[in-house]
Amino acid sequence: MTQPVRVAVVGLGFVGLPLALTYAMKGASVIGIDIAPHVVEEINAGRSHHLESYQGKTLPEILREQLDAGRFRATTSYEEAAAHVNAYIVTAGLPVHNGDPDLGPLKSCAQSLGSVLKKGDTVMIRSTVVPGTTEEVILPILEEVSGLAAGKDFYLTYCSERIAEGRAFEEFIKMPLVLGGLNEESAKKGEELLSFISETDVTISSIRIVETAKVIENIQRDVNIAMVQEFARFAEAFGIDTFELIKVANTHTRVNLLTPGPGVGGFCLPNALYYLQPKAQELGVGLQLLQQARQINDGVPDVLVGMLEQALQEQGKNLRGSKVAVLGLAMKDFSNDDRVSPVHDLIARLLEKGVEVVSYDPAVPTSYGHKADSLEDAVRGADALFLTAVQKEFAEMDWTALVKQMAASAVLVDTKNRIPRELDGSVKVVRI
Ligand SMILES: NC(=O)c1ccc[n+]([C@@H]2O[C@H](COP(=O)([O-])OP(=O)(O)OC[C@H]3O[C@@H](n4cnc5c(N)ncnc54)[C@H](O)[C@@H]3O)[C@@H](O)[C@H]2O)c1
Incomplete structure (x- = not known):
């Protein structure tokens, strides 16, 4: 980018905090926005429980360096951030309650962003979402609250987040990225924002494809593990070692079985089906295999x-x-x-x-x-x-x-x- 990058990262959790610090380490001027005052307080005091590390430094060490250098600070105020930045990367997630995704946190981000959005700003959604959310839910809120037109007055993009916890800093830089833009100009702005930290190629597609691809990337792991659980039950009954069995099968260059464990956990994999399901229901599409895999893992x-x-x-x-x-x-x-x-x-x-x-x-x-x-x-x-x-x-x-x-x-x-x-x-x- 020719202009200095001034970016706000919205949501300072497992993804948002290391992402904000990655931008800061590369020299951007970064403001982190989180709705939770205790999160902001802790971060501004240079404390964090996150276990990420990069080039021999722990996340709290990196955080303190970037705070001291004045390249990063956290706030609960969208207004404060808006006075300094022209790009927003949203990382607030969709919690799942009893199988239903809660769009509340993301809608609330869109409301707050809409109220501070300026002409020429870029909004990038990096949360994992129900396919269609960026254009059907976020875009109308942003336009209505800001009174600005998406794609013309401000730019709207979706870039799926693919990092694995524990490898965040490295993967923000090295993991191949996929990006959807509302229009060509939005995609261009998104690509510029990503290329400031990323060293990989960015594949550009439609927002709906990138949103759906993220969800199915996670579901294929959920299904793979469910399949391996069935193989494990067979191996136990047959008196052979499951881990040895998988190791042997995986010597085939086109086989990639994951390992069984106590079930499938984390914010990403178990929730993925519940992000696809509402859209599939709306479209009248059955997901029997995927639902059964989820049941097996549960x-x-x-x-x-x-x-x-x-x-x-x-x-x-x-x-x-x-x-x-x-x-x-x-x-x-x-x-x-x-x-x-x-x-x-x-x-x-x-x-x-x-x-x-x-x-x-x-x-x-x-x-x-x-x-x-x-x-x-x-x-x-x-x-x-x-x-x-x-x-x-x-x-x-x-x-x-x-x-x-x-x-x-x-x-x-x-x-x-x-x-x-x-x-x-x-x-x-x-x-x-
Ligand atoms: N954790 C991972 O490894 C990982 C990997 C890939 C993708 N993702 C996706 O990235 C997203 C973020 O995941 P996470 O693990 O960082 O979540 P998290 O819960 O750790 O962090 C989200 C943060 O957003 C804040 N927040 C909620 N509503 C807000 C609002 N209105 N304004 C400002 N801040 C708000 C919360 O206080 C919280 O600190 C999710 O969509 C998740 O599915 C996560």
């Missing part, structure tokens, strides 16, 4: 409880009344994000069955009644444990020493292929 915590119950019985113990340690609450390995984590479902099922559950996850900051402060507290005297998400502490664990702290004839259920198959004495290791 059912994994029940499968795990069944496995544990059987293994405990074989050890002469009952599930009811047993103490079970659950190691790893995060939605995936080495993450501190436990939103929509299947481990919460697993714990709920265990509690329903009368199990005493003690969980432990050194990376997840959220408090829960069942969460212990140390590994020792979680496993002491436990009849069984689940390994449900890997954290550094678990990856470096001496399992032989750990089982000595558990009750005799303990059961270890390994959903991550990390626990040695043979452990001393009467311990039983079960692997999904």
Whole structure:
């Protein structure tokens, strides 16, 4: 861009904060807008619980550098941001409640943006949305509130967000991008904004295609994992190792099976079907295979409880009344994000069955009644444990020493292929 980039990133969560800092590190003048005052306060104080890092620096270190350099600050005020910027990148998400996506946060962003939008501004939506949302929901709000015409007075684009938590900084720069523009001029503005930080080619298509592509990219992973769960049930019944089976099948250059685990978690994959579903219903299109895959993945915590119950019985113990340690609450390995984590479902099922559950996850900051402060507290005297998400502490664990702290004839259920198959004495290791 010939003009200095002055951009506001709307929503300062797992995506928005590292995205804002990436722009700042490249020299842009960046304002982060978040509706939550505590988020803004914490960020402006140079604090963050996010685990991202880049070129040997942690996110809080990068944050403090950019705050000190005056290239980044956070605010709750759209007006304050509007006085400084001419481009907005929106990253507020659509939470899903009982299978229904909530467009409330995104509509509220559009309302607030509409009230401060100026001629010549660019709006880029990077949230994952119900296909059609940018043109059918956001555009009318922006035009009505601002009194400006999209594509003429201001530019509207959609660019799907493809980063994986834990690799955000690197992937903002290296991950291939797809972009939709309301018109050619909008796409051009969007491309300029992206190319300030991205080193990859940008594929330009229509907004509707880019919105839909994002959702189906996530759904294909959900379906792949559901398929692998069925393969895992077959492997268990057949007496062969699931992880070895997948490793062998994946040596085929056109096969890419994902690994099973305690279910599918996180904000992205489990929600994807619920973003496609409302549009499919409106269009009268059936999604039977995709819905069944979702059900299979939602059912994994029940499968795990069944496995544990059987293994405990074989050890002469009952599930009811047993103490079970659950190691790893995060939605995936080495993450501190436990939103929509299947481990919460697993714990709920265990509690329903009368199990005493003690969980432990050194990376997840959220408090829960069942969460212990140390590994020792979680496993002491436990009849069984689940390994449900890997954290550094678990990856470096001496399992032989750990089982000595558990009750005799303990059961270890390994959903991550990390626990040695043979452990001393009467311990039983079960692997999904
Ligand atoms: N987390 C990921 O790894 C990831 C990856 C790819 C895509 N996505 C998508 O990116 C989007 C953001 O995800 P996230 O994980 O960063 O979510 P998040 O919940 O961590 O962050 C969203 C932020 O938006 C703020 N917000 C809500 N309403 C607002 C408003 N009206 N004005 C200003 N701020 C507002 C919230 O306070 C919150 O801090 C979602 O659509 C998600 O599906 C996320």
